[in-house]
Amino acid sequence: MSDPGLTPDGPQPGSTKRTKIRRIPDRAVTSPTVRDEVLDAGLVAHVAVIDAGQPFVVPVAYARSGKEVLFHGSSASRLFKTLADGQPTCLSVTLLDGLVLARSAFESSMNYRSVMVIGSPRLLEGDEKAEALRRISDHLLPGRWSDIRPPSDQESKATIVLALSLDECSVKVRTGNPEDVPEDLVDPNFAQVWGGTVPLTESFGTAVPDEFSGGIQAPSYIETWTRS
Amino acid sequence: MSDPGLTPDGPQPGSTKRTKIRRIPDRAVTSPTVRDEVLDAGLVAHVAVIDAGQPFVVPVAYARSGKEVLFHGSSASRLFKTLADGQPTCLSVTLLDGLVLARSAFESSMNYRSVMVIGSPRLLEGDEKAEALRRISDHLLPGRWSDIRPPSDQESKATIVLALSLDECSVKVRTGNPEDVPEDLVDPNFAQVWGGTVPLTESFGTAVPDEFSGGIQAPSYIETWTRS
Numbered sequence: 001m002s003d004p005g006l007t008p009d010g011p012q013p014g015s016t017k018r019t020k021i022r023r024i025p026d027r028a029v030t031s032p033t034v035r036d037e038v039l040d041a042g043l044v045a046h047v048a049v050i051d052a053g054q055p056f057v058v059p060v061a062y063a064r065s066g067k068e069v070l071f072h073g074s075s076a077s078r079l080f081k082t083l084a085d086g087q088p089t090c091l092s093v094t095l096l097d098g099l100v101l102a103r104s105a106f107e108s109s110m111n112y113r114s115v116m117v118i119g120s121p122r123l124l125e126g127d128e129k130a131e132a133l134r135r136i137s138d139h140l141l142p143g144r145w146s147d148i149r150p151p152s153d154q155e156s157k158a159t160i161v162l163a164l165s166l167d168e169c170s171v172k173v174r175t176g177n178p179e180d181v182p183e184d185l186v187d188p189n190f191a192q193v194w195g196g197t198v199p200l201t202e203s204f205g206t207a208v209p210d211e212f213s214g215g216i217q218a219p220s221y222i223e224t225w226t227r228s
Numbered sequence: 229m230s231d232p233g234l235t236p237d238g239p240q241p242g243s244t245k246r247t248k249i250r251r252i253p254d255r256a257v258t259s260p261t262v263r264d265e266v267l268d269a270g271l272v273a274h275v276a277v278i279d280a281g282q283p284f285v286v287p288v289a290y291a292r293s294g295k296e297v298l299f300h301g302s303s304a305s306r307l308f309k310t311l312a313d314g315q316p317t318c319l320s321v322t323l324l325d326g327l328v329l330a331r332s333a334f335e336s337s338m339n340y341r342s343v344m345v346i347g348s349p350r351l352l353e354g355d356e357k358a359e360a361l362r363r364i365s366d367h368l369l370p371g372r373w374s375d376i377r378p379p380s381d382q383e384s385k386a387t388i389v390l391a392l393s394l395d396e397c398s399v400k401v402r403t404g405n406p407e408d409v410p411e412d413l414v415d416p417n418f419a420q421v422w423g424g425t426v427p428l429t430e431s432f433g434t435a436v437p438d439e440f441s442g443g444i445q446a447p448s449y450i451e452t453w454t455r456s
Contacts, residue, residue: 018282043324043428044338046274048283054246055276055283057320059342092285096271099432101450105365105376106383110272114287137333147421148333149412155334177438184377185440193375194444198453199433200271204327209424210405212413216422222329225426 019118019170029171038113038171039064042093043140043202045071049079049089062091063132063139068163069117070124070132080160084123091164092116099198102178103190109174111197117169121162129161143221247346247398257399266341266399267292270321271368271430273299277307277317290319291360291367296391297345298352298360308388312351319392320344326427330406331418337402339425345397349390360389371449 015030029035045062048055056079062071069091073080083089093115100109124132130150137145151159177197184190204225207218257263273290276283284307290299297319301308311317321343328337352360358378365373379387405425412418432453435446 044322044340046285046320046322048276048285048318050278050281050283051246053278054316054346055278055318056346057274057276057285057318057344059320059322059340061338088282090276090283090285092274092287094272094274094287096430099369101369101372101435103376104379104383105361105373106379106387108365108368108372108376110289110368112272112287116285118282118284133333137336140336140338141327141329141426144329144336145333148331148336149415149418151332151334155332159334180440187377190377191440192444194435194437194441194446194450196435196437196441196446198369198435198450200430201433202324202428202430205427205429207329207422207424207426209422212408212419213422213424216420218422218424222422222426 015170016168019116019168027172027174029173031171034113034173035115035166035169035171036064038095038115039069039093040139041095041113045069045091045093047071047083047089047091049082050087051079051082060091061136061140062093063135065132065135065163067166069166070135070161070163072133072136072159072161075158075160077160083121083162084160086120086122088118088120089164090116090118096200097175098200100174100178101195101198102180103184103187103193103195104181107178107180107184109178111174111176113171113173115169115171117164117166119165119168121164124161124163129156132161132163133159141221141225143219147219244396247344247396255400255402257401259399262341262401263343263394263397263399264292266323266343267297267321268367270323273297273319273321275299275311275317275319277310278315279307279310289364289368290321291363292394293360293363293391295394297394298363298389298391300361300364300387300389303386303388305388311349311390312388314348314350316346316348317392318344318346324428325403326425328402328406328425329423330408331412331415331421331423332409335406335408335412337406339402339404341399341401343397343399345392345394347393347396349392352389352391357384357389360391361387369449369453371447375447
């Protein structure tokens with residue numbers, strides 16, 4: 001239980017001293033491909049903002065674009081204005097893949113894939129900002145952007161869009177069965193305890209039209225959209 | 229898009245100046261019941277730790293116990309040791325309930341329930357620590373704890389267990405249909421665009437036994453465990 005698969009560790013590809021994974025280093029992944037897959041599969045990121053010495057963790061919609069993560073918030077948000085000033089931040093994406101059921105509490109864990117990115121965000125403006133908004137929409141639901149009204153100037157002004165480089169980040173993955181203490185597997189009290197994994201999956205259900213969509217067919221990009 | 233339903237806002241029940249929700253205050257919820265339901269339904273929390281001015285956001289297993297949230301990590305973790313010293317932290321739990329598809333990018337959003345708790349954690353020891361470990365296990369999978377070997381003294385020493393009061397926290401909920409700009413609903417370019425929601429659900433799949441579970445029936449608490 002001391003590592004439920006989910007413990008605070010320093011952040012590895014783009015590993016620096018600050019982001020080197022020290023705890024259970026065999027869970028550290030150095031493949032940028034895995035990093036990108038995790039970022040591309042997540043729906044929400046959690047971003048840190050420090051305000052007067054107090055950290056806040058806020059959920060945000062996001063998208064990966066090459067070697068950056070893009071995310072946005074309201075221009076009226078005190079915390080987001082702080083980020084727009086380039087204050088150091090951390091953005092984490094965690095995908096839970098299942099429960100890992102060992103014969104001991106300590107070895108019980110979770111299967112997961114996680115990415116932690118640290119750095120100072122870059123404020124996007126003009127064409128870069130517009131493109132970032134499109135990418136965030138595409139990340140959530142590919143195909144939607146071309147159907148809907150793009151942001152007006154006023155709406156765009158009400159939005160802060162930030163980019164955070166993936167240069168300094170860590171990736172951790174846990175997969176597979178529990179790693180029980182050998183003694184537990186032969187202990188008469190625990191050898192007959194079922195061990196293994198319970199997979200956890202996130203899925204989209206059937207689209208629900210609002211009152212203005214009567215008679216309009218839901219577009220195929222909604223019906224066919226799945227994530228892994 | 230400036231509020232994808234998920235933007236950084238100051239944290240409300242137990243609302244203080246620091247945790248008052250200013251942005252889209254109609255999403256703020258003051259019911260402790262809702263707060264507790266969200267905390268009880270989540271599987272993972274994201275916790276902030278500041279180290280040398282740099283915030284980190286780490287995923288943790290957790291459980292609610294009355295008016296506190298309990299979470300744990302490794303005694304070998306630099307970041308967790310910092311938290312054990314009582315440094316201010318923030319713990320957030322976000323449940324994504326679906327995509328909200330409006331006729332404009334700006335009004336497109338997500339349905340979600342989220343809780344953000346801030347404060348300085350309290351280090352648990354002795355019986356409180358042991359009880360907290362049981363509660364975290366029960367949170368992930370009720371019934372499991374009584375089957376498995378509890379932590380040894382050495383395993384317990386390797387684990388830091390913390391409690392964070394719910395006195396200062398905020399709860400935000402977004403439900404229902406998109407709130408489109410009225411003009412978009414009659415605009416010939418967008419009035420025929422399908423709008424509504426796409427629900428998102430997380431579910432456990434069939435338990436997968438490891439190589440030591442041959443012939444052992446998976447316990448009923450696994451097969452019947454669902455979350456909402």
